[in-house]
Every structure is written in structure tokens, then in C-alpha cells.
Amino acid sequence: MLRYTLKRLAIFVVCFLAVWGLTYAGIVPRGLGGSNFLWVALLALVISAPISFVVLRRERDRASEHVVARVDRAKANLERSRSQEDAADDAMRAQRGLG
Structure with a gap:
């Protein structure tokens, strides 16, 4: 960039x-x-x-690919974080239901 x-x-x-x-x-x-x-x-x-x-067409395309890759990584990290939170929440609810 x-x-x-x-x-x-x-x-x-x-x-x-x-x-x-x-x-x-x-x-x-x-x-x-x-x-x-x-x-x-x-x-x-x-x-x-x-x-x-x-x-600068090629350079702009290369920069665009770099930005798209960063956004995709951020989305994947956010989704992974969400799934961990959901799993922890489900485990907590299961414990409360059993206790």
C-alpha cells in the first residue's frame, strides 16, 4: 500500500x-x-x-488484494471469537441447568 x-x-x-x-x-x-x-x-x-x-493499475490491484486479505482475516478472527463465546455461554447454561 x-x-x-x-x-x-x-x-x-x-x-x-x-x-x-x-x-x-x-x-x-x-x-x-x-x-x-x-x-x-x-x-x-x-x-x-x-x-x-x-x-498504477497492477499496483492498485495488488493493494486491493492485500486489503481484502486483511478484511477476510479480521472477519475470520471475529467469527472464531464469537464461536468461542457461544461455546462458553452454552457450557455455562448447561452447568446451571444441571446444578
Whole structure:
């Protein structure tokens, strides 16, 4: 998961630097007043999102499998805990019924 996040951040930084360079060169229009940084960041975000979606497909699938496995383990542990509690409760009720 960390690898995916770092790669996504790297793509954003590359896009940010490219947009900043294009803005500085006058190819891409500057933002209004003092909003140039916000303009460059927003444009870099819009550009980097589809690039990340395509380029990091395998990494995203791998991260998704990791998350699904963790959720499945948590569900199994919860079910095992429930069954132990049910068994202990049934044993307690059986003892009280016999006593």
C-alpha cells in the first residue's frame, strides 16, 4: 500500500513540475493574482489522476488484494471469537441447568 501511495505521489510531483515549467514558460496561462501555486497544483492533480489510474493499475490491484486479505482475516478472527463465546455461554447454561 505504501508503494502505491509513493508512486502516486511521484506521478503528482512530476506533473506538478511539468505544469509549473509550462506555466513559467508562458505555454499554460498563469492563475489570477497570487493564485498561481493553487492553479498549478490543481492542474497537476487533474493531469496526474488519469495517469495514475492507467499506470498504477497492477499496483492498485495488488493493494486491493492485500486489503481484502486483511478484511477476510479480521472477519475470520471475529467469527472464531464469537464461536468461542457461544461455546462458553452454552457450557455455562448447561452447568446451571444441571446444578
